[in-house]
Amino acid sequence: MAEPQCPECGRINEVLSRVGDRWSVLVVISLAQYGVLRFNALKRHLGISQRMLSLTLRELERDGLVSRTYHPTIPPKVEYALTPLGESFREPVKALGLWALEHLPAIDAARAEYDAAAEAEKKTA
Amino acid sequence: MAEPQCPECGRINEVLSRVGDRWSVLVVISLAQYGVLRFNALKRHLGISQRMLSLTLRELERDGLVSRTYHPTIPPKVEYALTPLGESFREPVKALGLWALEHLPAIDAARAEYDAAAEAEKKTA
DNA sequence: TATAGCCGGTCACAAATTTATACCAGCCTT
DNA sequence: AAGGCTGGTATAAATTTGTGACCGGCTATA
Numbered sequence: 298m299a300e301p302q303c304p305e306c307g308r309i310n311e312v313l314s315r316v317g318d319r320w321s322v323l324v325v326i327s328l329a330q331y332g333v334l335r336f337n338a339l340k341r342h343l344g345i346s347q348r349m350l351s352l353t354l355r356e357l358e359r360d361g362l363v364s365r366t367y368h369p370t371i372p373p374k375v376e377y378a379l380t381p382l383g384e385s386f387r388e389p390v391k392a393l394g395l396w397a398l399e400h401l402p403a404i405d406a407a408r409a410e411y412d413a414a415a416e417a418e419k420k421t422a
Numbered sequence: 423m424a425e426p427q428c429p430e431c432g433r434i435n436e437v438l439s440r441v442g443d444r445w446s447v448l449v450v451i452s453l454a455q456y457g458v459l460r461f462n463a464l465k466r467h468l469g470i471s472q473r474m475l476s477l478t479l480r481e482l483e484r485d486g487l488v489s490r491t492y493h494p495t496i497p498p499k500v501e502y503a504l505t506p507l508g509e510s511f512r513e514p515v516k517a518l519g520l521w522a523l524e525h526l527p528a529i530d531a532a533r534a535e536y537d538a539a540a541e542a543e544k545k546t547a
Numbered sequence: 548t549a550t551a552g553c554c555g556g557t558c559a560c561a562a563a564t565t566t567a568t569a570c571c572a573g574c575c576t577t
Numbered sequence: 578a579a580g581g582c583t584g585g586t587a588t589a590a591a592t593t594t595g596t597g598a599c600c601g602g603c604t605a606t607a
Binding site: 313344 | 425426427428430431432433434435436437438439440441442443444447448451452466467468469484485486487489507510511513514515517518519520521522523525526527528529532533535536537538
């Protein structure tokens with residue numbers, strides 16, 4: 298892949314490839330909603346595999362969006378919460394989520410139409 | 423992967439997995455900025471591979487966010503632009519892009535700190 | 548007392564996705 | 578005649594993602 302002509306695109310790309318994947322977005326949404334969540338609570342809530350949750354949380358922690366607190370109780374607890382940087386990510390993420398929920402029907406309709414047209418095309422050919 | 427306990431997460435996940443990947447976001451940002459762009463202009467602008475641009479544009483077209491106009495001139499031209507649905511996606515995407523540009527330094531700093539701590543940890547162990 | 552389960556992970560492996568590379572046909576410039 | 582531009586596609590390699598088993602330490606159930 299060549300370098301982008303547009304340097305901003307490179308930088309946006311860079312940060313989106315870090316925190317822009319859908320698991321990260323969903324983790325941030327969930328933490329924003331509940332404040333604090335434990336590992337397995339997140340896992341059940343999102344329907345994510347242990348491995349991906351583990352990786353996603355470590356990356357989010359590394360990027361400073363999420364804090365990890367280990368409680369050496371019995372049984373041990375690990376709590377995850379948003380940092381101030383993570384909180385600042387809530388706004389754009391919320392906007393994205395709302396748009397997603399609002400326009401999902403329109404997208405589904407567009408998809409169906411496109412697929413129907415493609416199908417008709419195929420029969421013509 | 424199990425079903426999510428949270429049905430909203432499932433639906434947000436669904437739509438984000440369609441239009442939430444970073445190439446789609448960057449294409450929308452670019453089209454929002456320039457209005458109309460040709461295939462190779464987008465390619466050079468974003469630094470994306472031909473294949474991924476081709477796939478991304480076809481998905482965006484299928485989901486009704488982008489329109490594709492073929493001009494059978496010599497040499498042939500293919501122009502891409504945002505549809506009204508795509509236009510409505512500008513706002514949340516712009517918020518995301520701005521957040522990305524604004525907080526990239528903070529993320530880089532958090533990363534550096536995390537990595538330094540991990541490095542120190544390793545030496546201790 | 549065995550057996551099973553929750554806790555927060557990790558490990559090895561398989562499957563899916565992304566990327567790089569080469570190629571296509573048609574026309575234009577050098 | 579050689580190479581470049583147009584908008585792509587085909588193939589293969591590299592990377593990312595997901596699956597299932599396993600870990601030690603504890604507890605509740607039968």
